[in-house]
Amino acid sequence: MVLKGLRSNSEGSVLYPPVQLHINDDQVVVDNGIFSISILSPEGTVTSINYNGIDNILNDHNGINDRGYWDVNWSDPFDSKDNLDKLAGDELDVVVNNENQVELSFKRHWMFSRKNSHVSLNIDKRFIILRGTSGFYSYGIFDRPKGWPDVDVYQGRIVFKLQERLFRYMAVSDERQRVMPTSEDRKRGEPLDYPEAVLLTHPSNSLLKGEVDDKYQYSTENKDNRVHGWMCSDPPVGFWMITPSNEFRTAGPVKQDLTSHAGPVTLSMFFSTHYAGIDLGMKFREGEPWKKVFGPVFIYLNSVTTEDNPLSLWSDAKEEMLIQTESWPYEFPNSLDFLRAQQRGLVTGRLFVRDVELARASFAYIGLAPPGTLGSWQQENKGYQFWTQTDSEGYFEIKNVRPGSYNLYAWVPGYIGDYMYNSVVNVLEGSRIRMGILVYEPPRNGPTIWEIGVPDRTAAEFYVPEPNPTLMNNLYANQRTESQYGLWERYTELYPYRDLVYRVGVNEYQTDWFFAHVTRNVGNKTYLPTTWTIFFDLEDVGSTGNYTIQLALASATVSELQVRINDPRGVLPFFTTGLIGKDNAIARHGIHGLYWLYSINVLSSQLRVGRNALYLTQARGLGPFRGVMYDYIRLEGPPQSYN
Structure with missing residues (x-):
């Protein structure tokens, strides 16, 4: 008792x-x-x-x-x-x-x-x-x-x-x-x-x-x-x-x-x-x-x-x-700055997602945060935020919102990108705001040719290795989890001579895609950049229209991700993120940090019928914790074949 x-x-x-x-x-x-x-x-x-x-x-x-x-x-x-x-x-x-x-x-x-x-x-x-x-x-x-x-x-x-x-x-x-x-x-x-x-x-x-x-x-x-x-x-x-x-x-x-x-x-x-x-x-x-x-x-x-x-x-x-x-918001605090239930507002609505076809945005995350830009809520740090999840039908109810001006943000598990309502939402004391039906159209330029991972803003679906048996927390002994110490060092042990190679249609991302793209430990406290290769086959390549690589990152720590297509030795990469990220999620056992999304335009002339290769280089060495975690990668065909 x-x-x-x-x-x-x-x-x-x-x-x-x-x-x-x-x-x-x-x-x-x-x-x-x-x-x-x-x-x-x-x-x-x-x-x-x-x-x-x-x-x-x-x-x-x-x-x-x-x-x-x-x-x-x-x-x-x-x-x-x-x-x-x-x-x-x-x-x-x-x-x-x-x-x-x-x-x-x-x-x-x-x-x-x-x-x-x-x-x-x-x-x-x-x-x-x-x-x-x-x-x-x-x-x-x-x-x-x-x-x-x-x-x-x-x-x-x-x-x-x-x-x-x-x-x-x-x-x-x-x-x-x-x-x-x-x-x-x-x-x-x-x-x-x-x-x-x-x-x-x-x-x-x-x-x-x-x-x-x-x-x-x-x-x-x-x-x-x-x-x-x-x-x-x-x-x-x-x-x-x-x-x-x-x-x-x-x-x-x-x-x-x-x-x-x-x-x-x-x-x-x-x-x-x-x-x-x-x-x-x-x-x-x-x-x-x-x-x-x-x-x-x-x-x-x-x-x-x-x-x-x-x-x-x-x-x-x-x-x-x-x-x-x-009991929230409490009735008993005696500061005028703490607002009680009758001083707050309510925002309701329903969210759909249109990606190829219209669907209910089930269990999407949706919330109000200070006005900003697409996805800015994840770096917002001075105001109040009010979040909930939609139900299986896409309905949402955001309760006990302090009066103020907000943007309405959302993201839907299973789809890339962020949603932001196109107008500021002004919540007044006691207001009840019905947003009606909202439709999120995630970034897409063409049909999916292949994809790696699940767009959920984490690297949880990828291969997390067994920890070094001398560096374990036994709380996690019976599960594969990023919470074990030293997993970044396992990459060099699992790929001692060459970096990760992934063959679309042959390999499985759950077992063959390491959860973090990290540096290579070559001894004497020296760490080198690494390049991962994705091989994929195309039966034909359209003569008109461009392809798109949708590249979603779940984390980045003092990294630069460079992309090359069919030319691993090119002096200049086809695309680079530049130096990004300071979330340190790899060292701190996080399966994600901040979310990054890049839509990369690829000319059809850069691809060929038959075997192609996509090279992903994390170009910054200098330490064991520099690296990125992937959320999801997708190659899309030209728009005309999509429409």
């Missing part, structure tokens, strides 16, 4: 004691009878959480400013130095204090005298404790008045560091949960190709010896990053980060980010450059004003009796996530 508090209601006000606020010289303590939380004042960092007989769930071996805190990474555009700001407040404001709710605000007002030490943002960090609720809420309001100095902001998050002796079991999803190494285990381990990855050589738990630990192995797409955290077995207690909405996260529903990782650490990532690159950092120029609400997120505490299975804490946390999601 899970032991947890009920939500505030008429019964709760009877069953549970009132919320009590105690203000001391250097901290505030809030107690609702289920748990108590201590927050440094006026800094606004959480120093202690007392729950279910545990005096402090947080790691009290850390300094008082290194247990539960907000932070951002930022830099001056004229100075490349990366700065970490833990957003310590200057003043405490008790926003609400009654028997059913306490809301605290820890504010910091930026001044020009702080230009070199603090990010140029006004900060309002808030904590809410409700009667009868087993957990607390936190949200933040960041703003910049017009005229403030230029600044680059790369990452914003909430961090909680837990008691290591208690919390050893982590859960990110039904499939990804396990006993984790400690921070000391990592310190005693062997560093690998980048600091986050460590080979555990002398772990305190001998069962972990020989495994790789890397926090990026537990990254999750925004759409799936709803609940994660840690479990303690004695006493059986759970600590969970629940995110009821993605509206305040950046770069759309499939942006990947960190969750929980060894430490034990639990994060709520609001924005970052992970799996996208520095282009996703917020760049404020020429005195640009800005304001945004991040959160609230819910930090949930639960427990079971000693007779129960501690793993039931995870099932209960998932149930709580659904309850919190259904």
Whole structure:
């Protein structure tokens, strides 16, 4: 039986004691009878959480400013130095204090005298404790008045560091949960190709010896990053980060980010450059004003009796996530900047896709994001985004949209490219907007001659090799997954003398197309460009009309993909992407980063009857992580044979 508090209601006000606020010289303590939380004042960092007989769930071996805190990474555009700001407040404001709710605000007002030490943002960090609720809420309001100095902001998050002796079991999803190494285990381990990855050589738990630990192995797409955290077995207690909405996260529903990782650490990532690159950092120029609400997120505490299975804490946390999601947008935050349900709008419609023939856009991703260009939502980083999926018939309903001007974007699994509605959608308070029937026509110039892969914006359908048995995370031992460390090195092992060759109609992309087009390791820390070859036969070649190569990339990291046709030694490539990408998805176990689509025009004179060859060269060496992941490649015939 899970032991947890009920939500505030008429019964709760009877069953549970009132919320009590105690203000001391250097901290505030809030107690609702289920748990108590201590927050440094006026800094606004959480120093202690007392729950279910545990005096402090947080790691009290850390300094008082290194247990539960907000932070951002930022830099001056004229100075490349990366700065970490833990957003310590200057003043405490008790926003609400009654028997059913306490809301605290820890504010910091930026001044020009702080230009070199603090990010140029006004900060309002808030904590809410409700009667009868087993957990607390936190949200933040960041703003910049017009005229403030230029600044680059790369990452914003909430961090909680837990008691290591208690919390050893982590859960990110039904499939990804396990006993984790400690921070000391990592310190005693062997560093690998980048600091986050460590080979555990002398772990305190001998069962972990020989495994790789890397926090990026537990990254999750925004759409799936709803609940994660840690479990303690004695006493059986759970600590969970629940995110009821993605509206305040950046770069759309499939942006990947960190969750929980060894430490034990639990994060709520609001924005970052992970799996996208520095282009996703917020760049404020020429005195640009800005304001945004991040959160609230819910930090949930639960427990079971000693007779129960501690793993039931995870099932209960998932149930709580659904309850919190259904409650969004919350009614209890007391900032005018957080809009309630009646202040928001609704957008509905139906999406079709026309590619050769008209079809329902089943389970398409469709959403509202700040106005931009085709596909710009995946690099948008300052506004709010509201996404959903269509049903099997293509119908969609985008709920709880903040008033504002948006573009409507979409993409449909199974089809290349992006959709964008041709007019700005203006959502007003309480509005109900019916978009009607929308039709997406994906890029196509002619009939398909051959194709490799599935257009789903990932490389998941391609061949992911077995990991090096000495560099495994045993959580993934029974599955082929990109989450294993060092898979980029397997390319050189599998293709020691010549690069990948793929024969259309003979080979299968599931087994014969390596998931990442990476460099070749020739030893002595030297990496060379690689060229993949696609052989294909044409029974005839039209004398008029052009062919098209549709080339969709799922990821790119400091790469240049060059295309040559029937001439592998041509000094100049027929087509090049130029230097693209900084998403680092190959090193960070992502099966995709940002999406790139190229429609390449091919003259019929460049092809011949019989055997043809398409040469794909990733021309940039210099490191193991430079490379691209393909989403999909298609050769189309001339338009006249299509029509």
